[in-house]
Every structure is written in structure tokens, then in C-alpha cells.
Amino acid sequence: xxxxxxxxxxxxxxxxxxxxxxxxxxxxxxxxxxxxxxxxxxxxxxxxxxxxxxxxxxxxxxxxxxxxxxxxxxxxxxxxxxxxxxxxxxxxxxxxxxxxxxxxxxxxxxxxxxxxxxxxxxxxxxxxxxxxxxxxxxxxxxxxxxxxxxxxxxxxxxxxxxxxxxxxxxxxxxxxxxxxxxxxxxxxxxxxxxxxxxxxxxxxxxxxxxxxxxxxxxxxxxxxxxxxxxxxxxxxxxxxxxxxxxxxxxxxxxxxxxxxxxxxxxxxxxxxxxxxxx
Amino acid sequence: xxxxxxxxxxxxxxxxxxxxxxxxxxxxxxxxxxxxxxxxxxxxxxxxxxxxxxxxxxxxxxxxxxxxxxxxxxxxxxxxxxxxxxxxxxxxxxxxxxxxxxxxxxxxxxxxxxxxxxxxxxxxxxxxxxxxxxxxxxxxxxxxxxxxxxxxxxxxxxxxxxxxxxxxxxxxxxxxxxxxxxxxxxxxxxxxxxxxxxxxxxxxxxxxxxxxxxxxxxxxxxxxxxxxxxxxxxxxxxxxxxxxxxxxxxxxxxxxxxxxxxxxxxxxxxxxxxxxxxxxxxxxxxxxxxxxxxxxxxxxxxxxxxxx
Amino acid sequence: xxxxxxxxxxxxxxxxxxxxxxxxxxxxxxxxxxxxxxxxxxxxxxxxxxxxxxxxxxxxxxxxxxxxxxxxxxxxxxxxxxxxxxxxxxxxxxxxxxxxxxxxxxxxxxxxxxxxxxxxxxxxxxxxxxxxxxxxxxxxxxxxxxxxxxxxxxxxxxxxxxxxxxxxxxxxxxxxxxxxxxxxxxxxxxxxxxxxxxxxxxxxxxxxxxxxxxxxxxxxxxxxxxxxxxxxxxxxxxxxxxxxxxxxxx
Numbered sequence: 001x002x003x004x005x006x007x008x009x010x011x012x013x014x015x016x017x018x019x020x021x022x023x024x025x026x027x028x029x030x031x032x033x034x035x036x037x038x039x040x041x042x043x044x045x046x047x048x049x050x051x052x053x054x055x056x057x058x059x060x061x062x063x064x065x066x067x068x069x070x071x072x073x074x075x076x077x078x079x080x081x082x083x084x085x086x087x088x089x090x091x092x093x094x095x096x097x098x099x100x101x102x103x104x105x106x107x108x109x110x111x112x113x114x115x116x117x118x119x120x121x122x123x124x125x126x127x128x129x130x131x132x133x134x135x136x137x138x139x140x141x142x143x144x145x146x147x148x149x150x151x152x153x154x155x156x157x158x159x160x161x162x163x164x165x166x167x168x169x170x171x172x173x174x175x176x177x178x179x180x181x182x183x184x185x186x187x188x189x190x191x192x193x194x195x196x197x198x199x200x201x202x203x204x205x206x207x208x209x210x211x212x213x214x215x216x217x218x219x220x221x222x223x224x225x226x227x228x229x230x231x232x233x234x235x236x237x238x239x240x241x242x243x244x245x246x247x248x249x250x251x252x253x254x255x256x257x258x259x260x261x262x263x264x265x266x267x268x269x270x271x272x273x274x275x276x277x278x
Numbered sequence: 279x280x281x282x283x284x285x286x287x288x289x290x291x292x293x294x295x296x297x298x299x300x301x302x303x304x305x306x307x308x309x310x311x312x313x314x315x316x317x318x319x320x321x322x323x324x325x326x327x328x329x330x331x332x333x334x335x336x337x338x339x340x341x342x343x344x345x346x347x348x349x350x351x352x353x354x355x356x357x358x359x360x361x362x363x364x365x366x367x368x369x370x371x372x373x374x375x376x377x378x379x380x381x382x383x384x385x386x387x388x389x390x391x392x393x394x395x396x397x398x399x400x401x402x403x404x405x406x407x408x409x410x411x412x413x414x415x416x417x418x419x420x421x422x423x424x425x426x427x428x429x430x431x432x433x434x435x436x437x438x439x440x441x442x443x444x445x446x447x448x449x450x451x452x453x454x455x456x457x458x459x460x461x462x463x464x465x466x467x468x469x470x471x472x473x474x475x476x477x478x479x480x481x482x483x484x485x486x487x488x489x490x491x492x493x494x495x496x497x498x499x500x501x502x503x504x505x506x507x508x509x510x511x512x513x514x515x516x517x518x519x520x521x522x523x524x525x526x527x528x529x530x531x532x533x534x535x536x537x538x539x540x541x542x543x544x545x546x547x548x549x550x551x552x553x554x555x556x557x558x559x560x561x562x563x564x565x566x567x568x569x570x571x572x573x574x575x576x577x578x579x580x581x582x583x584x585x586x
Numbered sequence: 587x588x589x590x591x592x593x594x595x596x597x598x599x600x601x602x603x604x605x606x607x608x609x610x611x612x613x614x615x616x617x618x619x620x621x622x623x624x625x626x627x628x629x630x631x632x633x634x635x636x637x638x639x640x641x642x643x644x645x646x647x648x649x650x651x652x653x654x655x656x657x658x659x660x661x662x663x664x665x666x667x668x669x670x671x672x673x674x675x676x677x678x679x680x681x682x683x684x685x686x687x688x689x690x691x692x693x694x695x696x697x698x699x700x701x702x703x704x705x706x707x708x709x710x711x712x713x714x715x716x717x718x719x720x721x722x723x724x725x726x727x728x729x730x731x732x733x734x735x736x737x738x739x740x741x742x743x744x745x746x747x748x749x750x751x752x753x754x755x756x757x758x759x760x761x762x763x764x765x766x767x768x769x770x771x772x773x774x775x776x777x778x779x780x781x782x783x784x785x786x787x788x789x790x791x792x793x794x795x796x797x798x799x800x801x802x803x804x805x806x807x808x809x810x811x812x813x814x815x816x817x818x819x820x821x822x823x824x825x826x827x828x829x830x831x832x833x834x835x836x
Contacts (some may be wrong), residue, residue, distance in 0.1 A: 476680075476683075478676060478678055478680035479680060479682060479683070481643060481676070481680060482676060482680035482681070482682065482742075483682075483693075484643065484665075484666075484669065485641060485643065485669055485673075485674040485676075485680075485743075486669065486670070486673075486693070486694035486698060486742065486743070486746055487666045487667070487669040487670030487694060487698040487746065488666070488693075488694070488697060488698060489666055492697060496693060496697055497682050497684075497693075500684045500685075501682075501683055501684045504684065577683060577684050577726055577728065578725075578726040578728065578729055579726045579727070579728025579729035580683065580726070580728045
């Protein structure tokens with residue numbers, strides 16, 4: 001199956017509908033009005049699209065809603081998977097040595113240097129991920145490939161975040177831990193790690209939104225998350241292309257925005273009092 | 279980074295030697311990679327002066343024969359021949375990848391600098407700049423490309439002067455998309471650097487009679503743009519990788535061509551590993567290049583302070 | 587040194603507020619061409635703010651500042667024109683970090699006065715010679731000591747050929763052993779007849795070179811007069827207390 005081969009030539013004529021749109025649009029979309037105004041240049045540029053097409057979008061809101069859930073689930077699963085691998089990888093890059101450290105470093109460079117779409121395709125076609133059955137629910141191959149691909153790539157970036165923050169904790173902290181009788185591992189675990197994790201929040205915030213946005217790229221392996229469902233919708237009704245894409249873009253924006261604010265809150269909530277000495 | 283001392287133990291010295299051997303290998307691979315690309319491109323532009331257009335620079339049969347004669351590598355001989363057969367196609371796709379990335383990055387830069395300056399020094403314009411960057415950084419790049427291509431159907435509105443420069447006019451849509459998106463990310467990096475320039479620098483500029491705009495141009499930006507280089511390199515690398523998304527609006531760049539061949543030949547593993555390696559080579563080239571630039575323009579006496 | 591008042595700089599009843607807080611209360615003093623006036627006072631007394639009002643790096647809300655007969659506080663005045671005629675030396679040097687010593691000094695002549703690249707460089711070299719840095723022309727700020735940086739700062743201001751020089755605590759950020767070289771350069775300027783308005787805590791320097799000392803406290807001029815009078819026979823009790831405190835720190 002070629003993801004690109006299945007692309008319908010859907011660059012359709014939504015502009016006619018656009019220019020003639022005289023009635024007020026249903027959803028808040030003045031966002032892209034400027035962009036389309038540049039192209040269309042009609043007097044009523046702030047009305048985007050046809051009301052009928054907006055109704056089409058709203059009628060299919062539940063279809064897109066399932067896509068939103070998939071997007072969120074994919075993001076959370078990938079971030080957790082990425083953390084489970086990325087945190088130890090970061091620790092190895094700081095505290096490890098020899099072959100292991102270099103192996104981790106090299107894998108990281110490769111994962112960070114390859115487009116996510118290539119990673120996803122490799123996971124899907126090359127690794128040939130099986131369907132995973134949990135008895136109650138099962139994960140289809142595209143979902144497993146998506147989590148693996150996004151998660152591995154995220155692990156590579158998360159390892160860099162943790163590498164930097166672990167290294168930023170003063171050496172004296174480790175020494176102080178050792179001096180009260182903790183082993184090296186315990187000192188890292190109970191003294192260094194708690195400080196490093198707090199400092200990781202800003203970098204983590206960035207990573208979270210990157211993964212969230214990049215879930216859209218599982219489009220390449222046909223996983224029906226938000227963007228793919230949007231694509232399916234506007235392929236079905238080609239006059240509603242702009243309405244559908246603006247609608248799903250707005251959803252993505254709300255998701256990234258709320259994620260960022262939530263992590264901002266987490267950052268202030270768990271900040272070490274009196275600021276940090278860096 | 280800690281431990282910038284001389285290697286003392288034997289083990290460290292051995293690993294140092296490894297590093298320089300690795301370095302040599304990297305340089306050799308780089309020369310081979312770029313040599314192959316440049317010769318392939320030039321060959322195509324000049325209508326096949328080296329080999330007929332569309333043919334690999336080295337005959338696949340030759341490679342296969344050579345490898346087959348080596349016992350250790352004999353098993354890979356047919357795979358290697360297959361890859362060699364693909365090289366003209368991949369080189370052609372890489373050309374578009376490089377051009378799209380390069381043009382978007384440069385044009386995006388010229389949008390990003392005013393955006394960053396407006397964000398730091400503007401009042402109303404600061405809000406406009408914030409809205410722009412938040413919006414473009416808050417939505418997926420692929421969705422933005424879809425808006426431009428499927429939603430606004432910009433492929434049909436490529437101005438005559440630009441039309442025909444590339445095999446498909448949609449390349450311009452991709453360049454527009456990456457430029458607008460990249461400008462938002464670049465602006466964010468540059469803003470951070472502008473804010474890190476000491477306020478006294480502008481005061482001093484004003485005190486010798488420069489206007490505010492002149493102070494920003496002659497005093498703040500020359501410093502800020504230097505400080506921005508390491509983080510700006512990230513954006514360069516991201517753009518190389520994300521340029522692959524242009525494939526989804528039918529731009530025949532590297533990923534598109536790989537996908538096309540893969541779906542015809544079903545040799546996904548080989549093709550995508552090779553494609554991934556090519557992106558990796560582009561990314562490593564970009565970051566090494568920017569490291570060079572950073573060293574080159576470093577302000578004397580300040581280099582060590584910024585080292586991380 | 588001139589005794590006659592030619593009204594070169596006339597500061598009258600200048601007041602300034604930051605929000606609700608009044609930081610300058612009706613400050614007045616005069617200087618003649620070639621005069622050296624030193625503003626002294628405890629930190630937070632408004633000395634630096636007063637100095638910055640003269641080249642409009644700070645905006646006074648009330649009063650008048652006449653420089654060579656022109657109203658500095660006039661809203662119609664082109665502040666960039668004003669600043670090219672008034673040089674300023676900062677406490678924190680504020681050298682342009684990305685430019686060499688010559689580059690720092692040449693930027694104003696090149697971009698503001700519109701000299702050619704070559705003329706600007708020649709002028710910069712001459713000014714750096716003047717402050718004793720002829721051997722550091724191509725060094726960058728981060729490669730220079732604090733004292734050297736401040737001398738570049740002085741050369742940068744001088745290169746604009748100002749008719750008035752403002753010094754905002756030019757030695758306060760320096761290690762004690764580096765203060766001397768900067769004061770020496772300032773001495774030289776006094777000898778050349780430069781008109782200088784100086785904020786400093788260096789009392790012996792003030793005493794040696796000032797024509798008039800203005801003592802500010804809480805944004806008000808408490809007392810002003812020739813150094814001998816102010817240091818030996820202060821009229822106000824606050825002046826005496828301040829001078830005693832300073833002396834005990836020396």
C-alpha cells in the first residue's frame with residue numbers, strides 16, 4: 001500500500017464556494033480569513049466557506065471526535081513510551097560509559113536525524129508490527145506502528161532533555177548524597193533525579209506539543225486519527241475542503257494550547273522554591 | 279561540558295583515537311555523498327555529459343559483480359545493485375528537498391527577524407507577531423500544507439513568473455508552507471536571542487545618537503543573530519526532515535520518490551533505510567555546517583561563555 | 587576655568603516621577619562652557635536620573651534644561667540630534683559586545699555622522715590613542731580589562747566631538763586597582779577644557795577637578811558650591827553627615 005498513491009487529487013474547487021460565501025460562517029474561523037482574503041480578495045473576505053459546508057462539518061463532528069480521542073491517546077501513549085526509554089537513555093548518556101553510552105548516543109543521532117514519516121513507514125512496513133490483543137481491546141498494526149515510531153523518536157529527544165537537566169544538577173549534590181551514606185545509584189535516584197525532573201518541565205512541554213502535532217503524520221500509514229479523518233471527510237465532500245481543514249486545525253490549536261497551559265501550571269506548581277541556581 | 283582535560287588513561291586515549299577514526303570516516307562518507315549528488319545533478323542539467331540522464335553513475339552490474347566476488351559481501355550484492363539502480367531517482371528527489379529547505383529557510387529568516395523584533399520591541403505589532411507564531415506553532419505542519427494545497431487550492435494560482443521553474447508548480451505551495459511555518463519557529467528562536475542582549479546595548483546606541491531602529495539594526499541584531507545560531511540550527515534540521523511532508527501534497531522530493539519506488543517494487547525495508555540514511559546525511563551536513571559558521575562568527579573573548 | 591556664568595547648561599526646577607514616586611524635586615543648577623560639575627549624594631538620591639535627563643535617556647516631566655540656549659525638554663527637539671552633541675559614559679561600560687575597540691568608537695561617526703569607513707576608523711584610532719589604548723585597537727570588549735573597557739567607552743563618546751560629556755559613575759563597576767587609569771583619562775579631559783557633568787563617589791577626584799559640587803538627597807538639591815566650601819564648611823547638616831559617612835568608608 002502506498003500512502004501517497006492513495007491520495008485523491010482532491011485539490012478541488014472550493015474557491016468558487018469561498019468567493020460566493022455571503023452568509024456568516026458558523027464556526028470561528030477568522031484565523032485563516034486573512035490568508036484566504038489575500039487570495040480571493042473579495043469584499044466579504046471575513047466570511048469563509050458555505051454555511052452548508054459548515055453544517056456538513058458539524059454533522060460529522062462525532063466522526064472527527066473519535067479522531068480527536070485517537071490523537072490524544074496516541075500522544076499520551078507515545079510520550080509515556082518515549083519517557084520509559086528516553087529517561088534511562090538520558091541517564092546513560094550522563095552517567096554511563098563505554099560501549100553502552102556510545103550505542104545510545106548513536107541510536108539517538110539516527111532517530112533525531114530521520115524524518116518522522118520515514119520512521120513511521122519503517123515501523124509499519126519494515127518491522128511489520130503485529131496486531132496486539134489485550135483480550136478486551138486490541139491495537140491494530142497502524143496504531144502499534146504509530147506508538148512505536150512516535151515513541152522512539154520522542155525517546156531520542158527526551159533523552160536529550162534529561163541528559164541536559166541531569167548534567168545541570170550540581171556535582172556537589174551527588175557528593176552530598178554519597179556523604180550521608182547513599183550508594184551512587186541511590187544518590188542519583190533520590191537526590192539528583194528529583195531535581196532534574198523538575199527542571200525538565202519546560203523542555204518536556206515543547207516535546208509534548210511536538211508529539212501532539214506530529215501524530216497527524218500517521219496519516220502516512222492510514223491510521224484514522226484527526227487529520228486522516230478530516231482528509232476522508234473532505235474527499236467525500238470536495239466543496240467542504242477548507243471548512244474541514246480549518247475546523248481540525250482549530251481543534252489541534254486548542255489541544256496544543258491547553259496542553260501548554262496545563263504544563264505551565266505544572267511547572268509553577270512543582271517549581272523548587274526560591275528559584276534555581278544555574 | 280565537563281572534562282575538557284587531556285586524556286590520561288589508556289582507555290581514554292584509545293577512545294580518542296576511535297573518535298578521530300570515526301571523524302575521518304564521517305568526512306569520507308560526506309565527500310562521497312555530496313560528490314555523488316553534485317555529479318548526478320550536474321549530469322542531469324547538462325543533458326547527460328557523464329552518463330545518460332536517468333542512468334546511475336556506476337553501472338549496477340559492475341557493483342553487483344564486484345561485491346559478489348568478495349565472499350564477505352556477496353550476500354548483499356543484489357541489494358546493492360538495486361540501490362545503485364535507484365540512485366538517479368533519489369538524487370533528483372534530493373535536489374528538490376535541498377532547494378525547498380534552502381529557499382524556505384532563507385525567506386523564512388527574513389520574515390522571522392521582523393517578527394522577533396516586533397515581538398520584543400513592538401506594542402501592537404508584538405501582539406500580531408505573537409498571534410502569528412502561536413497559531414503556526416500550535417497547528418500541525420501537515421494540516422497547514424493541506425490548507426494551502428487542498429483548502430485554498432494555491433497550486434492553481436502560482437504566478438506566471440514562477441510557474442515552470444520546477445517540474446510541478448505545487449513545489450511553490452510547499453515552499454510557501456514551509457516558509458510561513460518556519461518563520462514562526464525561527465522567530466521564536468531569534469526572539470529568545472534578542473531578549474538575551476543586554477538592555478544597556480540599546481541605551482549606549484541611543485546615547486551616541488542612533489535612533490531606536492538603527493540601534494536594533496546595528497547593535498542588537500548583530501549580537502542576537504550570533505547567539506541564535508545554535509538553536510536556529512535546530513530549525514534548519516527540523517526543516518530538512520519535515521520537508522518530507524511535501525510528498526503529501528504531491529511534491530516529488532526525496533520521500534515521495536522513495537515511496538513511489540517502494541510501492542512499485544515492494545522493497546520497503548531497503549528503500550526506506552536508504553532514504554532515512556540520506557536524510558540523516560543531510561541533517562548531519564547541516565549541523566556540521568552551522569557549527570562551522572558558529573565558530574567563524576564567534577565574538578572574540580565571548581566564545582567560552584556560551585559553550586554548553 | 588571660567589567663573590563667569592555663560593549659561594551653557596541651565597537646569598531649572600526639573601521634576602520627575604516614576605509612576606507615583608517623585609524622584610526629582612525642582613532641581614536647579616548651571617554650568618558654563620569648560621566647567622566641571624560633580625553631582626554627589628547617597629545612592630537613590632536621583633543623581634543618575636538627573637544626568638540622564640540631560641540627554642533625554644530619562645524624561646523629566648517638569649522644568650527646563652537649556653543647553654547652549656536650546657530647550658532640551660522641548661517635545662519638538664530631535665533627541666538623536668541632542669545625543670550626538672552630548673557624550674555619555676556608563677557605569678557598566680555598555681560597549682557593543684560584537685565590535686572591536688575601533689568598531690565601538692567608529693560606529694557613531696560612521697552611522698550617525700555619516701563619515702566614510704576610512705575617516706571613521708581614523709577618527710576612532712585617534713580617540714583610542716587619546717585614552718591610551720593605541721595598542722588595543724582590534725581587541726574585543728570581552729578581551730579587555732574593566733578599566734580598558736571604560737576607556738574605550740570614553741573614546742566612543744569623544745569620537746562624536748561632543749560639547750558636553752556626561753559621566754554616570756564611570757568607576758563604580760571597576761576593581762579598585764583599575765580606577766586610577768580611568769580617572770587619569772578624565773583628568774586629561776579636564777585639562778583640555780572639556781565641559782563635564784559627572785556623577786561619582788570618588789570624592790578626592792571631585793575635590794581636585796570640580797568647579798562646582800551639587801549635593802543631591804532624596805531628589806532635591808541640598809547644597810551646592812565650590813568644592814573647598816562644600817567639603818570644608820558645608821552649610822547644611824545633611825551634607826556634613828553624608829561627607830563624613832563617605833570619608834569613613836575610604
